[in-house]
Amino acid sequence: SERVRDMSLWLCLWAEAGNLRFMPELLCFLYSCACQHLVSENSDNGTQPVPERNYLRSYVTPIYLHVFASSYAGFDASG
Numbered sequence: 599s600e601r602v603r604d605m606s607l608w609l610c611l612w613a614e615a616g617n618l619r620f621m622p623e624l625l626c627f628l629y630s631c632a633c634q635h636l637v638s639e640n641s642d643n644g645t646q647p648v649p650e651r652n653y654l655r656s657y658v659t660p661i662y663l664h665v666f667a668s669s670y671a672g673f674d675a676s677g
Contacts, residue, residue, distance in 0.1 A: 607632055614653055617662060628657065 611629055618624055 603636070604633065607636065611653075615658060618658060618665075621665075624661065 608629055611625060611632060612619060615625060615628075
């Protein structure tokens with residue numbers, strides 16, 4: 599049961615991560631946080647509904663925008 603939960607969680611995170619897949623350390627960190635959250639909610643015997651696309655809006659998009667901005671911070675567009 600735990601193995602199926604862990605694999606399902608990993609595949610969900612990986613599938614929605616887009617370009618963040620090329621940062622395995624970040625995906626491991628996100629997985630660890632999500633797994634701890636999932637386990638703590640299951641221990642309370644109640645789960646809260648999560649809004650659709652919350653993972654993308656709250657985690658993936660801000661991280662991607664930060665990485666993108668950092669990559670081009672010193673880039674001069676004028677040539």
